[in-house]
Amino acid sequence: MGRKTQGELLKHVLLERLMHYYYFLGERPGEDSPETVSSGQIAKFLNMDDTLVRKDLAALGVRGHPRIGFKTHEVLAAIRNVLGFEKTNKAIVVGAGRLGGALAAYSGFSKCSLFIVAAFDSDPQKQGSVLAGTVVQPMENLEAVIQRHNVRLAILTVPADPAQEIADRLVRAGIRAIWNFAPKALVVPSGVVVRHEHIVAGLAELAYHLKNIAEQET
Amino acid sequence: MGRKTQGELLKHVLLERLMHYYYFLGERPGEDSPETVSSGQIAKFLNMDDTLVRKDLAALGVRGHPRIGFKTHEVLAAIRNVLGFEKTNKAIVVGAGRLGGALAAYSGFSKCSLFIVAAFDSDPQKQGSVLAGTVVQPMENLEAVIQRHNVRLAILTVPADPAQEIADRLVRAGIRAIWNFAPKALVVPSGVVVRHEHIVAGLAELAYHLKNIAEQET
DNA sequence: TAGATTGTTAATCGATTAACAATC
């Protein structure tokens, strides 16, 4: 199987690219023989160099076939394997606002074997409403649910203010990965991973482009 | 003012870092003298090297002061200037689902001088509901609104399927920057910038971490 | 002054790309 030596952690830029490959291969525009794919095809679609695609796939232990390319299902299986999609990851959503709702309802997660088991909100108004098939629960239930379902992943969509405090609770209750959409940098003990999704950062590129356009027009 | 020579475009990684600086300086945890900030402070908070912070600020033409650091308001002004936050950017939201709603309602945009002037949805059910202070309009009004308000930026939160077709309409109507949250790669003519926000990609890192943890436990 | 911090050059490091033989 040519698996990567254990112990060497893959870089997160590589992991992100894997996710791009995974989604591209999963819903490729209708092809005649989607059973194979060449590094060139992937590269072209994702606007990158084909050598890099081959390097990435080699790092997963997938072997291609000269003149043919890579077997799609092998690539998909390797990515699933590396990212742990063979097993379902249970997650909770903390903060049942609009963003929390959008994420909880996002259907694309199932492809990644991600399953939302519960949602929480401190607002009594929101408690009891149905989100992603589960009832929004009060924050008091947090620890109990995490422990009962053995949840390791939390999606945090609360305001900046209570974010750190909630993160602390999550970690204490057994959460080991936090997907943080709160506009606040979190401090967590080692062994816990935080992915800070600072969405506004993406606006910078667009704003910069628009400013340059406006200046040209002058 | 030591402005950067015109014509050299700043890299988008740099632009993203600028946004991080901007938000950090904008709401720094209560300090005694928040009038100045050192590259070390910024670096520590954002978990990066202080040399890189100084390089970035130098690229903007901001000059620091030995022993003192940088004047906060100068840094903020320089970033606003580079990213074009002196002028308001009008934007529309296309797709008034949960994610569209979350983005339309996001209060952090005002800091970036981003102002949502209208929202659209093809679903008659959603039309007429109020989102971010404006009424959700039918898609038919798209071109008229873009032209009337001179909108250049569109936030796209529609399903993958109609995304390309809508993007084409947007570009034809005068949109020059698309913030794409649809799970679909868009093709646009040169002169138009697309920022594809593939949120699920961020999950890769967390899933990988969780898998490694699970393996260690075995 | 001593010490903190900048600004900048040089060194390092890593990621990406180019080149090309190997393969079917």
Added chain:
DNA sequence: TAGATTGTTAATCGATTAACAATC
């Protein structure tokens, strides 16, 4: 076979970091 594509080494490129003199 000729040609397409992989796999891999070497070259390049750029980003990050180290080092340290300059400054106040």
